[in-house]
Amino acid sequence: xxxxxxxxxxxxxxxFVEIPALLDRxxxxxxxxxxxxxxxxxxxxxxxxxxxxRQGQIxxxxxxxxxxxxxxxxxxxxxxAWVEYWQAVPxxxxxDLFALTKRGEAVLEGDLHPFMTHLQYFKDLLALPRxxxxxxxx
Amino acid sequence: xxxxxxPMVGRYVHVEIEGExxxxxxxxxxxxxxxxxxxxxxxxxxxxxxxxSDEEFTKHFRIIAFDMPWHGKSxxxxxxxxxxxxxxxxxxxxxxxxxxxxxxxEKPVVMGCSIGGRIVLNLAIEHAREFRALIGLEAAxxxxxxxxxxxxxxxxxxxxEVCAALVSGLIAPQSPQSARRETLWCYKQxxxxxxxxxxxxYRVDGDLRGRIEGIDTxxxxxxxxxxxxxxxxxxDDTRRTAAAVKGACVxxxxxxxxxxxxxxxEQFRRYIAPVLxxxxx
Numbered sequence: 001x002x003x004x005x006x007x008x009x010x011x012x013x014x015x016f017v018e019i020p021a022l023l024d025r026x027x028x029x030x031x032x033x034x035x036x037x038x039x040x041x042x043x044x045x046x047x048x049x050x051x052x053x054r055q056g057q058i059x060x061x062x063x064x065x066x067x068x069x070x071x072x073x074x075x076x077x078x079x080x081a082w083v084e085y086w087q088a089v090p091x092x093x094x095x096d097l098f099a100l101t102k103r104g105e106a107v108l109e110g111d112l113h114p115f116m117t118h119l120q121y122f123k124d125l126l127a128l129p130r131x132x133x134x135x136x137x138x
Numbered sequence: 139x140x141x142x143x144x145p146m147v148g149r150y151v152h153v154e155i156e157g158e159x160x161x162x163x164x165x166x167x168x169x170x171x172x173x174x175x176x177x178x179x180x181x182x183x184x185x186x187x188x189x190x191s192d193e194e195f196t197k198h199f200r201i202i203a204f205d206m207p208w209h210g211k212s213x214x215x216x217x218x219x220x221x222x223x224x225x226x227x228x229x230x231x232x233x234x235x236x237x238x239x240x241x242x243x244e245k246p247v248v249m250g251c252s253i254g255g256r257i258v259l260n261l262a263i264e265h266a267r268e269f270r271a272l273i274g275l276e277a278a279x280x281x282x283x284x285x286x287x288x289x290x291x292x293x294x295x296x297x298x299e300v301c302a303a304l305v306s307g308l309i310a311p312q313s314p315q316s317a318r319r320e321t322l323w324c325y326k327q328x329x330x331x332x333x334x335x336x337x338x339x340y341r342v343d344g345d346l347r348g349r350i351e352g353i354d355t356x357x358x359x360x361x362x363x364x365x366x367x368x369x370x371x372x373x374d375d376t377r378r379t380a381a382a383v384k385g386a387c388v389x390x391x392x393x394x395x396x397x398x399x400x401x402x403x404e405q406f407r408r409y410i411a412p413v414l415x416x417x418x419x
Contacts, residue, residue: 089311092366092373096307099369102284116289117296119303 007079009047013063015086015129016043020058022128029128030056033121038114041074042126045107048076056121073115075122077106086129097123146190148211153240155207155215155233162237163211164204168196171270171417172246174238175203176254178276178397179340180290180301180333181324182210185251188403189410198418199247204237206230208332210324223335227344230257235265247417249273252371252396253340255362259379263349266358271417273361273410276368276396278375279346279382287341290334298326301333308396310367312405321400355385361413362386365394387413 023029033056041064043049050069052060062069077085077100084094093099100106108115115122146167153160165183167190175186183203190201205212208223234257238246247270250258255277262272285304291297302325309318325333353360360383364376373390380388391398391409398406 092310093369095311095367096369098284098304098307102282102369112289113294116300117294119300120306123303123306 007083009044009079012044012079012082013047013049015082016049017061018132019125019128020061022132023058023125026124026128029121029124032056032124033118036114036118036121038073038118039069039071040114041071041076041110043076044079044082045076048074071110073108073110073112075106075108075115075126081105085127088130090130097126144187144191145196146187150211151204151237151240153233153236155236156229158215158217160207160215160233161213162204162207164202164237164241165190166200166202167191168198168200170198170200172238172241172243173199173201173414174234174243174246174248175201175399176234176248176250176257177203177206177209178252178254179336180209180305180328181321182206182212182328184210184324185321185397185400187400188407189399192407194411195414199414202241202243202246206233208329208335214329223331225253225336225339225343227257227260227339230339230344231260231264234261235268238268245270247271247273249275250277251275251399252277253336253344255371256340256344256346258360259346259350259353260344262353262355262358262360262383263346266354269358271359271361273363273413274376275398276364276371276376277362278364278371278379279350281371281375283341284370287334287337290337291331297330297333298328301325301328305396308368308370309401310365310393310395312393313395313401317401317403321397324400350379351382353383353386355383359417360386361389363389363391363398363409363413365391365396365398367393367395370396389413 038053040051041048042051048064050062050064081100146165148165150161153162177183177185182205186203208214255274258272258274302322362376362380364373380386
């Protein structure tokens with residue numbers, strides 16, 4: 001269970017490592033990403049993950065940094081932002097990846113082409129923990 | 139006949155805008171005070187279909203929703219030769235006034251959403267006495283940009299997919315899935331570069347900061363309603379705008395985002411009903 005009161009890099013990481021399994025159970029989302037092959041950096045500001053995506057499936061998710069590992073784009077957010085984003089019904093202003101960047105709680109960097117060509121895929125991928133986690137407001 | 143047939147009727151009217159003939163599609167239903175509805179950028183009049191078929195509202199209002207040129211079933215003007223589409227404040231204002239004049243609407247109410255909300259403010263600034271009331275949904279004099287509009291029309295990015303994905307985050311999470319998908323479908327169907335061209339008005343040409351203070355709400359009442367989940371035109375943007383206009387009525391709508399009339403028509407009805415009742419007097 002992830003609560004707003006214990007939002008931390010470790011708490012966010014514990015949720016991120018479950019995203020590949022959640023994706024495996026979302027065939028419609030994999031289908032949406034069927035033409036996507038990408039290396040990206042996703043997660044909290046300080047402790048993100050290198051994520052390797054092939055044909056819409058996550059084939060590797062490894063804590064950064066990895067020596068000389070490349071990525072095309074990164075989306076990183078504060079631990080609080082992720083916990084808010086993963087609420088079953090997120091609060092206004094915390095409910096979308098761009099809402100988070102606009103409020104300064106997330107940063108989007110690098111070559112954005114793969115992100116923008118598969119924008120709904122990434123929004124839905126990173127929202128998958130909403131389905132899984134019972135999140136407590138405090 | 140047992141099939142369910144919705145009551146609105148669609149027709150085309152020819153309207154001259156900036157010296158060119160435009161064949162404009164509109165749907166209407168009801169009788170009484172004309173209520174002209176303006177769709178959001180990159181979408182079309184289908185967003186208003188629930189309001190158009192509302193049995194209560196159409197007892198007192200002749201509700202009309204038209205597709206702006208380039209949108210929905212209103213084609214680009216016949217003289218278009220392929221240049222980039224860009225909506226300007228002057229062209230948008232003229233389009234609305236010319237449409238109302240073509241249908242001989244006497245002192246209509248105009249309700250617009252997003253860019254439609256912004257242009258409503260300009261109507262209030264420049265032409266208040268032509269209207270019975272003005273309603274801006276998701277309206278503000280200005281709001282900070284949150285993405286680069288160049289992504290909306292590139293040969294290496296699917297325009298429909300990226301436009302819909304961008305605005306998907308502006309829909310409240312409580313909105314029904316079917317209504318969410320229908321709202322986004324209009325964006326997926328929009329012509330190439332149209333959403334981007336509309337945003338030229340929104341982002342570049344239509345900055346109304348420093349002009350709204352002159353709005354006279356005694357000449358024409360002004361209502362501003364914004365959804366709490368709209369982070370593009372955020373509630374604070376609308377509150378700031380309303381604070382600068384003496385007599386403006388502002389409402390922040392719960393469990394709604396940037397597309398109240400189409401993303402959750404039932405929830406929107408709770409907020410717009412008292413406004414329409416007040417306009418009726």
